[in-house]
Amino acid sequence: xxxATVLPVVSSLLVLGLGTTACQGDVEEPxxxxxxxxxxxxxxxxxxxxxxxxxxxxxxxQPADTAFLDWRIGPExxxxxxxxxxxxxxxxxxxxxxxxLADGRIVVAxxxxxxxxxxxSSGARVATWGGRGEGPGEFPEQMLHRIxxxxxxxxxxxxxxxxxxxxxxxEGNFDRTFLGPSGNQATWQAxxxxxxxxxxxxxTSLDGDERVDTALIEIRDGKGxxxxxxxxxxxxxxxxxxxxxxxxxxxxxxxVSSHDRYEFKAYATDGSLVRxxxxxxxxxxxxxxxxxxxxxxxxxxxxxxxxxxxxxPQSQIAPTFPAFSWVMSDAAGYLWVKEYxxxxxxxxxxxxxxxxxxxxxxxxxxxPVGMNIYQIGEDYILGHIEDELGVEYVQVWPLERWIG
Numbered sequence: 001x002x003x004a005t006v007l008p009v010v011s012s013l014l015v016l017g018l019g020t021t022a023c024q025g026d027v028e029e030p031x032x033x034x035x036x037x038x039x040x041x042x043x044x045x046x047x048x049x050x051x052x053x054x055x056x057x058x059x060x061x062q063p064a065d066t067a068f069l070d071w072r073i074g075p076e077x078x079x080x081x082x083x084x085x086x087x088x089x090x091x092x093x094x095x096x097x098x099x100x101l102a103d104g105r106i107v108v109a110x111x112x113x114x115x116x117x118x119x120x121s122s123g124a125r126v127a128t129w130g131g132r133g134e135g136p137g138e139f140p141e142q143m144l145h146r147i148x149x150x151x152x153x154x155x156x157x158x159x160x161x162x163x164x165x166x167x168x169x170x171e172g173n174f175d176r177t178f179l180g181p182s183g184n185q186a187t188w189q190a191x192x193x194x195x196x197x198x199x200x201x202x203x204t205s206l207d208g209d210e211r212v213d214t215a216l217i218e219i220r221d222g223k224g225x226x227x228x229x230x231x232x233x234x235x236x237x238x239x240x241x242x243x244x245x246x247x248x249x250x251x252x253x254x255x256v257s258s259h260d261r262y263e264f265k266a267y268a269t270d271g272s273l274v275r276x277x278x279x280x281x282x283x284x285x286x287x288x289x290x291x292x293x294x295x296x297x298x299x300x301x302x303x304x305x306x307x308x309x310x311x312x313p314q315s316q317i318a319p320t321f322p323a324f325s326w327v328m329s330d331a332a333g334y335l336w337v338k339e340y341x342x343x344x345x346x347x348x349x350x351x352x353x354x355x356x357x358x359x360x361x362x363x364x365x366x367x368p369v370g371m372n373i374y375q376i377g378e379d380y381i382l383g384h385i386e387d388e389l390g391v392e393y394v395q396v397w398p399l400e401r402w403i404g
Contacts, residue, residue, distance in 0.1 A: 016399035045145070047360040055213035055273050056385070058359035062280040067230045067363040069354055073381060074398035077368075082393035089125045092117075092392040095384050097147040098374050100396070101156060101170055106382070114139040116147065116157065118172065119394075129172035135168060137174030147194075149375070151200035158193040165193050165224075166203060179204070191218060195247045195254065201227060201269050203247055203254055205235070213237045213247055216258055219269055228271030234258040241286045242316040248324065251333040251357060257392065259340070264321040266359075277335070277359035284342065288312045290321075292343040301315045311355060324353075330376035332401075333357035336365075368397055385386050 046061035047169040081185045094111035101107065104121035107129075117382075118127035143160040153170040167175040179193060179202070184250050189208030200222045208258045215235035217232040219228045233256050235245045243260035251267040253274065266275040291309040293302050324339040335355040341347055356362055367373060371383040381397045 009371060042180075045361045045363070049360075050359070056359075058275070058277045060277070060279040060355075060359075060361040062282070063353065063361055063363055069363040069365045069401075071365055071399065071401040073365070073367060074400075077395035077397050078380070079106070079110065079121065079396040080393055081119050081123045081395070082391065084387070084389065084391040090123075090401055092394065094142070095392050095394060096144055098382055098384065098394045099147055099149045100375060100377065100380070100382050101149075101155075102153050103170075106394065106396070107143050107155060108148060111142050111144050114144050114159075116155075116168070116172070122283060127172060129168060130166075136154075136177070137168065139166075145284075148196035149198075150196050151198070156196045156202070163192045163204075165390045166221075176223075178222070179220065191216065195249060197249050197254055197268055199252065205245060205247070207235065217247070219254070219271065228267075229267065230254075230256055231265055234260070237318070239316055239318045240312065241321055243318065243322065244302055246324075248327045248329055248335075250329045250335055255327060255329075255335075257327060258325050259307075259322040260318070260320065262337075264335070264359075265328065275359060277355060279337075279353065281323050284325075285319060286317055286321050286342070287314070288317065289341055291317075296371055326372065328376065331378045335359070336376060339364075368395075371395070371397075 015326060045063040046156060048059045050057050059060070061313045063158045081090070083090045087321070092108065092110060093113070096109040098106060098108045104274065105126070106119045107119045108119065110117055113130040114130060116129040118129065120126050125389060129137070131138055134140065139157070139159045140161070144157060145159050147155055147157045150167065154175070155168050155170075156165055157168070158165045163179060164177050165179050166177045169175060191204035193202050194205050195203035197203060197219070202220045204218050204220055206218070207215055213235060214232040216232055217230040218226060219230065221227045233245060234243055235258070236242055243258045246255075246257045246259050248255040250266055253268060255264045257264045257267050262279045262281045264272060264277045266277065267273050288310050291312060295302070320365045321342055322340045324337050327335065329335050334357060337353045337355070339351045339353060349369055350371075350390070352365050352367060354362045354365055364387045367381065368385070371381075372385070373381055373383040375382040376399070379399050381399050382394070384394050388391050
């Protein structure tokens with residue numbers, strides 16, 4: 001991938017190599033290091049910021065098709081966990097999430113075994129936490145839903161029924177469980193855990209009662225108590241290509257967004273709205289012919305279903321395609337937004353728009369094909385893929401970025 005514009009300014013790798021030593025006596029002064037590139041402001045997409053009633057609003061133009069970041073994801077993974085045949089301890093089935101700890105160990109949440117499987121930085125399995133059961137630190141069969149890093153180097157895992165949250169330290173020692181039916185009726189009403197924020201809070205969503213197309217978003221503290229309410233936000237509607245709620249942490253903020261528009265509302269964990277980031281995009285109307293049926297279905301099933309889809313009335317189809325697919329942030333405070341591709345126009349490689357920590361668009365980056373990304377670190381991407389036989393792998397891909 002050859003970028004058309006150079007956007008960031010200094011490689012973190014180059015910074016480490018530019019230290020100098022004072023000359024003493026006749027010691028020859030070392031040759032100057034490589035010249036640091038300067039940020040070309042004219043190469044960045046147009047961006048405008050303003051304040052409105054204490055809220056910072058950042059408006060961004062849509063980047064040109066050639067506006068790729070000068071960042072590099074390695075040509076192959078540096079770590080691969082999972083095998084098709086051989087050592088059963090290395091096999092994975094029904095991966096629900098993964099996270100990398102500070103020491104390089106990788107914890108994988110496996111739904112089939114209800115276990116948190118721990119692997120070292122080379123991909124070798126070194127420990128197992130949790131397991132099936134109803135006891136402390138255990139999970140009901142095939143109900144383990146997600147795992148995320150949390151305050152310090154601890155991790156949280158949530159699971160059904162009732163959306164309980166369990167906390168473990170970095171050695172797998174179980175700490176506590178909160179939310180869900182193990183608490184009182186008030187905590188039962190806390191809603192579904194959706195996001196673990198870096199300050200030790202949990203973002204939850206609860207479907208509206210009368211307004212069924214909305215969800216109540218709340219911030220809960222580390223014991224399940226209500227810390228702040230973010231109010232009702234647009235949620236899923238029963239339409240093809242319908243909007244869906246997207247939540248993400250962004251440094252010390254949390255993002256609430258609906259992917260029917262390219263807009264991200266960033267809240268402090270006290271519930272105050274502090275930033276709104278928008279980006280221009282092309283709106284397009286889907287039609288029945290855009291409702292694709294999986295090509296892997298047998299012809300006797302696929303062909304009648306395709307015909308049925310062509311008869312779907314326009315009233316059951318959303319007025320526009322989603323504005324984007326997914327949003328997440330990285331360890332350096334940058335926001336990554338996965339671009340939506342209409343079903344009949346799927347590009348071979350996933351495309352993401354990257355925003356700097358202030359909400360300004362920097363440009364595009366492509367990520368490995370078929371990867372469900374769980375975590376973006378300073379210098380790696382961690383995610384999950386399946387091969388053509390359905391064998392699952394968790395992989396770490398090296399990421400080299402130029403940050404000014």
